[in-house]
Amino acid sequence: MITPLRDKILGRALLFLLMAITIIPFVSLFVTALHPPGTYPAGISWPETPRWDNFLTAFQSANMLELLWSSALIELGVVPIAVLIATLAGFALGHLRPRGGNAVFIVFILGLTLPFEGIVVPLYYQMRDIGLLNTRWAIILPLIGLFMPFAIMWMRAHFVNMPHDLSEAARVDGATTWQLFWRIHVPLSAPALSSLAILLFLWTWNQFLLAIVLVDDPANRTMAGALGAFQGQWGTDIPLLCAGSLLILTPTLLIFLIFQRHFVSALLQGSLKG
Template structure:
């Protein structure tokens, strides 16, 4: 069980931070900077939200095989980063598009460049949205099942949810044993949500109240 926990933690650490970074930077560019062609790019990301994992699992398997990453944790990490990008960009754009332009104008008048504008002004204000996005990505990554069982044969390199399928096949259908494993998988997700629930609710209500 400790090996499964370690594997899940490594996969989460590989997926969540990079997904948040890329999604935040892309959301800032599309939502606040209004870059040329940003609306078209955003529509492509929205289209990606309609793409189910099941619909691309077969070509994804052959692509990962050709890259030589089958039966490694990278076979789960890299596809999840790509599959989470549409929602990450959509979520962060919704925050940055509501930021007043006066903030950026004031910062530029004080001599801030684009990177300083993003890092010192908008990034701190986006922490509720970033925290809630991190919670969602953590939950989805921790509970990832399909990619784990298709792309990784070694249960010790899967997520805990994916390893539970092999655990059931190896030891039969002992219901109390499977329930115990399910509770162990559920415990970290419940703890994370309880700890950061205020950030999650704050992000959902952001912009809904005036004054």
């Protein structure tokens, strides 16, 4: 029989192990990025003279300011539109429950099984035929569609658990469907909306495959997609490559650290309602 003290110790040991597994790769990248350019560090070893200027060199060599602007434009094109469409569809399927809504939801569930790799070639020819190849729209439009199955499922799961008493009371007061959605349900959905926006932001920022296949110009790609061009230039310079990778990862880490409370709040809200 496991005593409470032993259970507590085992829990903390497991938590420490998982934390170490998560942190060690970032520590390895950081330490390697501080070695002199052109060297091949063996293992995780702190350099005698840390080269902090590697980050500045990587920032300038990869034109990070231009890439940040491109990624910001892609994020603004994907995240707000995807969240809006998913919220409207989730409200309709989860709260209004129209006739045939379950069949429509099953179609979206099937969309979760569609891998990016399986449709990238058809997408290439489709973007080429409509004249959007090598533009940011070639990334924005496919990502909105590919994110829809998960985003709609996420918002539907939220609206299904919303109490119908609120809607009935609002209907008695003369509220229309749009007023019911915008003035009552959307304010109460802030945790679900913010957590969905965080996920879509991270997935868009880290999108690599569509960016390198559908866009030739690295300046029009996402930050992660531009890493391919950076790797081609500095592939043999491991410290600079690690420095560039950390610079690309930093915005996503900051976003998650800033909004992690909203994300955890949405997960806890769902568990309590479920």
